[in-house]
Amino acid sequence: MADAPRPIDVDADYTPSTYKDAGLVASLRGRIAELADDIGRPVKLMHICGTHEHEIGRYALRDLLPPSVTVLAGPGCPVCVCDNEYINMAIQLLLLPDVIVTSFGDMLAVPGSIPLEGERRGDVRMSLLDARARGGDVRAVYSVFESRRIAEANPDKQVVFFSVGFETTVVAVAAMLKRGAPDNLSIIEANYYTPPASKLLPTLDGFDIEGFILPGHAVTITGLRVYEPLAELGIACASGGFEPVDVMASVVSLLEQVRDGAPAVTNPYQRLVKYDGNEKAKQETDEVFELAPIRWRGIAEIPASGYKLRPAYQRYSAARRFAGQLDPIALQGAEHPKGCRCAEVTLGQIRPDECGVFGKLCTPDSPYGPCMVSHEGTCRAWFVYGMHKEKLHVEAA
């Protein structure tokens, strides 16, 4: 088992299946075990992307790690950190006459903070789906361009795109607005920029994470330079792709940095990630959006971590367009329903199954908190892949 890992040669003729290759995974697993032995003490690592948690669950990759190496899930789910304010705003807009709200499917079932009347399960709040049941016209879309088509097809209605996501999804929104959008289209500005949040984590009490697997999709856009300050704080960083080989290779790189006491920013996901990211995407995004403070649900308001429209594009801001019609009181509210510990789960402070409502009051078919709603949510991944259960010991006949 102690074979040295075969180095990944980026020039070789690899296919997508290479990154699922069982032989490669086995050799990386051996390498991780060796490094864990060399280090000789427990090490906690964290990824900050919901897709990583999903893939770790799908391939049961935690089964392959030695007991001393823990990989936790951090704030990597855009739907989970989207503040109540935006969900409540979408619901209020949806209940106005002649307004169509378009949204990614993941966002539809997330409760905001407007109480759901007549619900007896506990402190249950209204989601866009609940608002739809009350007559609102909300449509699930796959991209902002589909929202534009809906706006073009409904010139007598106002179409609002619930623009939630991280630095990847905002690129498409910027590209669309820059090329011209119909006058009846506006957006709810709920795009989050993640590097400031990852820099906030080390300042929290009890923080003991020694390395971050950087979010592969996001760093494709932002590049790696923005994470150098984390390395300077003593935290190892490695870009992370999403196939089993990618995830294991990132863990190897982080453990090497920990063993050597030399935190840096490495790039195991070099087949897609460039050190400076995607310049064109960054430039277009920067033309349309500027960074401003934004509230991360249940966490804090973090400076320069939200994408807001620049003055030249503010005519597309739903918050401005409908300012007179939004009830400011309903835009506020408690962060999470009572008993929901999504905030601690999101920060990696507790495991999902340490939350009292997990799997009981809160399940994927009747979610209580956002982390159970979204496919990117940690609680949902834990529930559907059974990560909260005892390790599955198989006894064949």
Next chain:
Amino acid sequence: MSKPPEGAVAGDRPADAAGPEDPMRTRAASRYDHVRLSHGSGGKLTLELIEDLFVAVFSNEPLRELTDAAILENPGGRIAFATDSHTVKPAFFPGGDIGRLAVAGTINDLAVMGATPLYMTSAFLLEEGYPMDDLERIVRSMRATADEAGVKIVAGDTKVLERGHGDGVFINTTGIGFLADDVQMGVAHVRPGDLVLVNGTLGDHGIAVMSRREGLDLAVDLESDVAPLNGLIEAVRLVAPNVRFMRDVTRGGLAAVANEVVHRQTFGLRVFDVAVPIDDVVDQYSEMLGIDPLLAANEGKVMIIVPPEEAEAALGAMKAHPLGREAAIIGDIVRKPEGIALVETAYGSHRVLEMPIEEQLPRIC
């Protein structure tokens, strides 16, 4: 009636003003371009629709009598009886349509119980204004599928919903099959050590239909697997008389069926990830859309659990059938963990095979 019904669409022409008859077109379809409310009112147009479309296409003795109920021969044995209502968007998709789906679905429900399906009814709920050509295509497809399975469509019903109160076309089919007294299958017969087989690639229907949904419109070179499976199932049962359990794999995919099998049982079901046949196109698109093919819908797949000594014969019989060429042994019944369906990954690690919760939708990023 003071104004023309909403269903009357420009181009609808009365009676015999139609041009030269298309020999492939039934008279009903050539007379009105679109379904009218009166086609479901029980009057003249209803009778025309029944005689000129349904009876003409389904064409069999019990139906032609147009009695209130079909009178059928009873070949003896126990009766298997199943019903299913169908709605699919879009109604025509690569590899099939709602008609084929409606017939195959009910036939498969009967066949997996060990029954030989023989008769079926079809009830249509049509939305006013539905294109008559589309209806005819659906009806012809139903006949073709029924013929493939050796089943007769012997009774039916048609109702028309006002425009805006339906979604084009809904079809309910109810089927009757007969099964011999010695057929004994069910979860209670499943034992640790039994092997789990499927008759081919999983997820084709789900991904094919999703690719044609509004907003995706992916140019996917993929067809739905929708097909009646009674022939294949009969071939398997001939060589594997002790089949423990069969279930058609439909909505919810393999995951739903596997979870049904283990629910509250004292055994588990293990699926070997690498053994599951997945079409390359399905693999690629499910990856892109963030969908697990094990949870995606199928309409021509069956999961069969057999004792280990009959597995090779069952697999051989499947592979020899046109609907089973890519059949595979994909898993086994294990002693532990109890009551859980799980996946053994290519890396030897294990995860729970989730019970599907909702319709599979593409993820956000």
